[in-house]
Amino acid sequence: MMPDANQLLLLAVAVGLLHVIVFALVMRWSDAAGSPPAGESGFSSLAGREGDAGAERSDNDSRSVTGEPVGPSLDTDEATVRCPACGAENEAAYQYCRLCVSQLHGGAGGAADGSSPTSDRMGR
Structure with missing residues (x-):
């Protein structure tokens, strides 16, 4: 059928x-x-998690815990500048780090001491 x-x-x-x-x-x-679990979202959910093996880095260390350079490498033939805060490579013309937004060069905004503009405004 x-x-x-x-x-x-x-x-x-x-x-x-x-x-x-x-x-x-x-x-x-x-x-x-x-x-993320209920009630956790955005940066706060990431901040509470442990990083790679929970190891800490000093502010002056320009390499990750594993010894590799921090951040993706720049594909440029121009001169680069390392960020004093996170160690990422930046183009020499950059005023702020492309990863952590710390000031790269000393100037009117403050010295390149590893502090970020956000932490300066918050009094840290």
Whole structure:
């Protein structure tokens, strides 16, 4: 016995609905696994987590815990300047670090002592 057109249409709609339900469940599960716990979001959720093995770096250290240079390298033939705060390479014309926004050169805004403009305004 061959199914008629109405039965085929009903079967196609059922299969399509099943696909939509499976897709919605997969998206819900993948979103729940990738998001921070309830009540934690933004920077505060990242600040509470331990970094690489929980090791600390001094402000004068220009390398990461593993000894590798900090931040992505610059693909430039021009002179570069290392940030005194985080050690990232920056183009010589930059006034502020491209990673941590610390001032690179001494000047009217303050010395390049590793303090960031934000911490200067907050009195730290």
